[in-house]
Amino acid sequence: MTTEARDGTETADPTPEGTTAGGFWTGRSGLVVAGILAAIGVYLVAGIITMDVPDGAKSPGPTFFPILIATAVFVLAGLLAIQTLRNPDPMPAGPAEHRFYTDWKSLGLVFFSFLAFALLLVPVGWLLSAALLFWGVARALGSKRPLFDIGLALVFSSCIQLAFGAGLGLNLPGGILEGIYG
Template sequence: MTTDNVAAQSAGPPLDDGPDRERRPLTGRSGLVAACLMLALAVYLTAGIIGMDIPGSAATPGPAFFPIILTICAYLVAGLLTVQTLRHPDEPDPDIVPPATGRWRTQSDWRAMGLVLAGLIAFTVLLIPLGWILSAALLFWIVAHAMGSTRPILDIGVSLVVSCAVQAFFSAGLGLNLPAGILGGLF
């Protein structure tokens, strides 16, 4: 044995981080987690629709119309996410591979995830006292900020318009009242 062979054996297996490296079946397919969560939501909505008590006096399209649309969209998004993730798995950025271990580091944005979670908690806590319009606008604004928006004034305006539009759709279109909160006497 030459000294080159001995050095190569003592160093362990070579790290091959190139694009031709053998991949495990689920490598780069963490997007399947989001697809599974969306599928679980769709199944949950389906069970809710099946168990929904609809009075005979309900007008067309009825109280199940909007949940059915959401359920169809959830199934569609789950299917599209699955196909996209299976056809085009994520490729790790070679610049973030630690050279000593050869393992891929995660690329999660924990700050954004924490902000969105804080926004959801704030929305839940503030929904009754502030009402739908203000609490939903706050949630939309926090999510836009967490996703990297750099125009807070525009985001506030868009958030208020979207939350007012949802309020109007539920009130006028579906006949359902969302919590009014402190704005209750104005409408």
């Protein structure tokens, strides 16, 4: 294929039809994230396979949720890979511009919410520490409704407490609420 230059002469097109100037990998850096997700999935599967399951474990058993999570990780990795292969990021027309920045406020809020969760889990209990974690992440992601977020976080952590307690027979730390619901 040829292209017409400004002076009217025809020149050979440097990129064959159907390809991009940078080659196959140009605009497909999202495949790195898909690969990392797949590696995390492999790690989870290795952990599931090597997990010591007691003989008297009831169905669905302690491997049920890890299997669900590993499956979700593999599905997400596959979908991300397909999306990245089908729709690569466009090449900038001019000089490369940096489009990345770090939202330190949100990152710090998520970090300190997780740190508070880890430190408060045993003394305060799952219900309140998980609600604090969920609330902090919601705020970090930009939610502007603190009372709604607190209520939703308490409901969500309560549902997880019920799922682990009633559904799997596992006890999450009760903390200061041990005698009330534990």
